[in-house]
Amino acid sequence: MSDTAIRRDAPQGVATKAALGHFDEAFKAQTGAALTELRQQGFDAFAAHGLPSIREEAWKYTDVRAIGKTNFALATSLHSANLDELQLDLDAYRLVFVDGVFDAERSSFDDLPEGVSLGTLSQRSELPQQFGSQLAASAGPFTALNQAFAGEGVYLEVARNVELEKPVYVLFVSSAGDQPWMSHPRVLISLADNASATLVEHFVAEQGAANFTNLVTEGTLAHGARLDHYKLNEASEQDLHVANLKVEQQGDSLFKQHNLTLGGRLVRNDIDTELNGEGGHTEYHGLFFVNGRSHVDNHTVVNHNVARTFSNENYKGILNDRGRGVFNGRVYIKQDAQQVRGYQNNANLLLSDRAEVDTKPELEIYADDVLCSHGASTGQLDEDAVFALRARGIADEHARALLTLAFAGEVLESTAIAAVAQRVERRVAGMLPDRFDLEGLVDISA
Amino acid sequence: MATEEMEKLVEQREYKQGFFTEIESETLAPGLDEEKIKFISEKKGEPEWMLEWRLDAYHQWLTMKEPEWAHVHYPKIDYQAISYYSAPKKKTDGPQSLDEVDPKLLETYEKLGIPLHERAALAGVAVDAVFDSVSVATTFKAQLAEAGVIFCSISEAIRDYPELIQRYLGTVVPKGDNYFAALNAAVFTDGSFVFVPENVACPMELSTYFRINAANTGQFERTLIVCESGATVSYLEGCTAPQRDENQLHAAVVELVALDDAYIKYSTVQNWYPGDENGKGGIYNFVTKRGDCRGDRSRISWTQVETGSAITWKYPSCILTGDDSQGEFYSVAVTTGHQQADTGTKMLHLGKNTRSTIIAKTIAAGKSDQSYRGLVKITPRALGARNYTQCDSLLIGDRCGAHTFPYQEIGNSKATVEHEATTSKIADDQLFYCRSRGMSEEDAVSMIVNGFCKDVFQELPMEFAVEAEALLNVTLEGSVG
Numbered sequence: 001m002s003d004t005a006i007r008r009d010a011p012q013g014v015a016t017k018a019a020l021g022h023f024d025e026a027f028k029a030q031t032g033a034a035l036t037e038l039r040q041q042g043f044d045a046f047a048a049h050g051l052p053s054i055r056e057e058a059w060k061y062t063d064v065r066a067i068g069k070t071n072f073a074l075a076t077s078l079h080s081a082n083l084d085e086l087q088l089d090l091d092a093y094r095l096v097f098v099d100g101v102f103d104a105e106r107s108s109f110d111d112l113p114e115g116v117s118l119g120t121l122s123q124r125s126e127l128p129q130q131f132g133s134q135l136a137a138s139a140g141p142f143t144a145l146n147q148a149f150a151g152e153g154v155y156l157e158v159a160r161n162v163e164l165e166k167p168v169y170v171l172f173v174s175s176a177g178d179q180p181w182m183s184h185p186r187v188l189i190s191l192a193d194n195a196s197a198t199l200v201e202h203f204v205a206e207q208g209a210a211n212f213t214n215l216v217t218e219g220t221l222a223h224g225a226r227l228d229h230y231k232l233n234e235a236s237e238q239d240l241h242v243a244n245l246k247v248e249q250q251g252d253s254l255f256k257q258h259n260l261t262l263g264g265r266l267v268r269n270d271i272d273t274e275l276n277g278e279g280g281h282t283e284y285h286g287l288f289f290v291n292g293r294s295h296v297d298n299h300t301v302v303n304h305n306v307a308r309t310f311s312n313e314n315y316k317g318i319l320n321d322r323g324r325g326v327f328n329g330r331v332y333i334k335q336d337a338q339q340v341r342g343y344q345n346n347a348n349l350l351l352s353d354r355a356e357v358d359t360k361p362e363l364e365i366y367a368d369d370v371l372c373s374h375g376a377s378t379g380q381l382d383e384d385a386v387f388a389l390r391a392r393g394i395a396d397e398h399a400r401a402l403l404t405l406a407f408a409g410e411v412l413e414s415t416a417i418a419a420v421a422q423r424v425e426r427r428v429a430g431m432l433p434d435r436f437d438l439e440g441l442v443d444i445s446a
Numbered sequence: 447m448a449t450e451e452m453e454k455l456v457e458q459r460e461y462k463q464g465f466f467t468e469i470e471s472e473t474l475a476p477g478l479d480e481e482k483i484k485f486i487s488e489k490k491g492e493p494e495w496m497l498e499w500r501l502d503a504y505h506q507w508l509t510m511k512e513p514e515w516a517h518v519h520y521p522k523i524d525y526q527a528i529s530y531y532s533a534p535k536k537k538t539d540g541p542q543s544l545d546e547v548d549p550k551l552l553e554t555y556e557k558l559g560i561p562l563h564e565r566a567a568l569a570g571v572a573v574d575a576v577f578d579s580v581s582v583a584t585t586f587k588a589q590l591a592e593a594g595v596i597f598c599s600i601s602e603a604i605r606d607y608p609e610l611i612q613r614y615l616g617t618v619v620p621k622g623d624n625y626f627a628a629l630n631a632a633v634f635t636d637g638s639f640v641f642v643p644e645n646v647a648c649p650m651e652l653s654t655y656f657r658i659n660a661a662n663t664g665q666f667e668r669t670l671i672v673c674e675s676g677a678t679v680s681y682l683e684g685c686t687a688p689q690r691d692e693n694q695l696h697a698a699v700v701e702l703v704a705l706d707d708a709y710i711k712y713s714t715v716q717n718w719y720p721g722d723e724n725g726k727g728g729i730y731n732f733v734t735k736r737g738d739c740r741g742d743r744s745r746i747s748w749t750q751v752e753t754g755s756a757i758t759w760k761y762p763s764c765i766l767t768g769d770d771s772q773g774e775f776y777s778v779a780v781t782t783g784h785q786q787a788d789t790g791t792k793m794l795h796l797g798k799n800t801r802s803t804i805i806a807k808t809i810a811a812g813k814s815d816q817s818y819r820g821l822v823k824i825t826p827r828a829l830g831a832r833n834y835t836q837c838d839s840l841l842i843g844d845r846c847g848a849h850t851f852p853y854q855e856i857g858n859s860k861a862t863v864e865h866e867a868t869t870s871k872i873a874d875d876q877l878f879y880c881r882s883r884g885m886s887e888e889d890a891v892s893m894i895v896n897g898f899c900k901d902v903f904q905e906l907p908m909e910f911a912v913e914a915e916a917l918l919n920v921t922l923e924g925s926v927g
Binding site: 336348357370 | 844857
């Protein structure tokens with residue numbers, strides 16, 4: 001039996017030309033001598049594998065060939081984009097990137113408390129040590145690709161016992177234009193003992209944008225550290241989006257992850273946590289809504305490597321039109337990691353007969369004194385609940401809309417930032433099919 | 447409960463069916479090629495089309511790769527070191543009735559607790575016993591014939607009912623379905639054939655006992671059960687093998703076909719030799735079982751109690767083709783020692799308002815490793831489909847593993863799919879409750895484990911349920927006290 005927590009069934013060797021997409025051309029065109037070696041390592045790792053194919057278990061339901069078909073270019077200058085409608089009204093330290101290029105003018109993160117260091121990777125003379133510590137080039141083709149184009153991103157370091165009260169808000173904008181752009185940002189979060197922080201990664205797009213974002217986020221939580229992490233994805237219906245997140249947790253640390261996907265043509269999220277200290281606590285809250293022909297794939301892993309660790313996961317999906325959703329959750333409990341509790345739940349609501357959901361909640365357990373459960377359910381709105389509302393004089397289309405909103409709302413209860421919850425609620429309301437009506441019931445005007 | 451004590455007990459588990467019967471047998475030299483397949487086919491007196499079918503399967507098998515996705519680990523199997531045919535040597539032209547069957551063979555079954563005679567007579571069960579590769583006796587043939595039911599070995603069926611075989615064989619599990627199914631199609635030596643004609647309820651329960659006796663042989667039996675419209679049958683299958691140091695391969699194929707309103711109930715108690723306390727020896731049980739609910743309102747129910755085999759790789763499945771058809775899977779799988787099992791089911795919903803129920807109970811003890819792997823697929827046409835899945839795992843000891851890999855693919859909005867799974871050990875408060883009422887620890891654990899499996903046991907035919915319960919107790923005798 002293998003002790004390796006994550007198996008990415010990766011055939012070794014040299015990838016075919018098609019599996020490299022146009023990334024080899026883009027790689028050769030890349031300028032800047034500073035990170036040559038690191039980037040070359042990343043590219044070599046990518047070239048050995050190429051884009052994953054649906055023959056691999058981890059990509060069984062998600063075909064990423066679309067990513068290889070377009071010739072994406074790296075943006076070298078700052079594109080203008082109108083942010084007024086897009087960004088959240090938040091009292092936060094704000095960093096804005098447009099197509100991967102830092103927009104200093106519209107960013108503001110001064111007045112940082114003592115012990116907090118926050119900034120962009122490109123402003124530093126060298127990358128933090130943490131780069132690649134959780135997600136090295138060998139972790140997967142997209143992580144490797146991200147490293148091949150490394151250079152921009154965000155670092156957040158919080159010193160011992162420092163609590164960062166205001167959230168850090170990182171806005172990634174995908175702009176519209178003739179040229180499709182790609183960006184490979186990396187977010188590095190390091191919290192020392194008992195430090196705490198909140199970080200929001202927000203992806204927005206201009207109407208008609210069709211870009212490729214390949215994000216990598218790495219986090220380390222020292223003893224007693226707390227991280228509240230939000231990933232709010234409102235990419236355009238043509239945007240391609242891949243994100244890898246991995247966090248390592250020491251004892252008594254708390255990691256709350258909120259993965260809210262409400263946009264994108266093709267979205268793949270890989271979220272992994274390593275619980276390496278007793279008392280570590282992980283929460284995953286997920287919501288996704290697919291419309292049109294969009295495809296959202298969430299792969300999550302919790303590795304309980306030591307005893308007395310806790311995890312809880314709740315993912316909800318709403319699927320409409322020809323949308324397709326994938327959920328693959330994995331709870332792994334290592335031998336001798338006793339007295340672990342791990343819970344997992346996935347519920348999906350299908351609103352259309354052409355939508356599809358593929359779900360696979362996995363448990364892999366090598367210790368006996370544990371309490372684990374998982375559940376997955378897929379179905380439609382409860383007709384009894386619709387009836388109960390209709391009996392109280394609420395029209396059918398209103399009742400269905402309200403119940404759908406309530407279904408999504410459960411995930412938002414864990415959201416501590418009101419602006420995020422509000423945005424998600426409005427977005428969900430706006431995405432509902434026409435036969436559902438919230439007119440006069442909920443204020444969905446932006 | 448003290449883990450050490452339990453572990454100690456685990457090691458002591460005995461395989462009570464591990465005897466070997468000295469019987470003169472005719473065994474083919476190890477190895478596999480076209481000649482060997484021709485030999486088997488000839489030995490069985492098969493028609494030409496059957497040989498071609500086998501050779502086609504063999505050629506497909508040559509191009510295939512052994513599957514590696516299962517959560518099991520074992521050294522590579524040398525397919526050229528296995529003997530693909532072994533039969534008790536016939537003294538005459540073969541037994542015409544039970545009285546003519548080699549008394550030593552009958553003794554073997556006696557030891558296994560299946561006295562063909564008495565059991566058949568008392569319980570009214572018709573038994574087809576397969577010893578190594580050939581079917582040795584089929585009881586109650588006459589009585590079944592009266593009802594119009596055909597129950598015979600598959601070799602006989604190929605000779606006597608070629609049109610039925612040609613119509614149904616390989617239609618549920620095609621010969622190139624997977625690596626082991628292709629191997630089976632090429633070399634299968636016997637198995638059972640059941641045909642229940644229209645609107646006939648089979649008057650008695652049918653049963654087959656499989657036993658691997660000779661060393662270095664593989665057993666490749668093939669079972670085909672066909673129920674015409676409105677027919678019903680309940681079929682039981684049991685398996686054992688002698689205790690040996692080498693691993694032996696068992697790659698069976700079972701095909702079920704249920705037409706309109708037909709009902710097939712298939713129960714298995716699998717107790718192949720699991721290997722010794724160090725994980726040496728034991729049967730590799732790589733089996734393909736699939737039922738096709740071809741007709742509307744048809745129903746197929748799989749019940750399995752898996753306690754044996756060193757490695758189990760088995761996914762009894764249902765293809766729910768007919769509207770309103772129903773598939774069921776009830777399973778208790780117990781692993782101790784170094785056993786590994788990757789088992790579960792597939793439910794393919796194609797017809798409207800199809801329903802499926804999956805109840806899988808997993809008990810892992812000692813250093814064993816167990817996985818439930820299942821697929822529920824609802825196609826866009828399967829409006830109103832319904833699935834309920836429950837997988838519970840019980841871990842006994844801290845060196846075993848229990849895993850769940852349920853795949854769900856849902857393609858329309860009128861379907862409802864539910865999955866629940868839990869993993870835990872026997873709760874201390876449950877044990878304490880029983881102990882405080884004067885029960886010994888052994889009895890308490892046995893009762894709790896039996897209660898854990900109750901949902902499945904109650905699906906078994908009466909006498910099988912008793913046997914399964916006893917088998918569970920024997921299997922866990924060591925592990926839980």
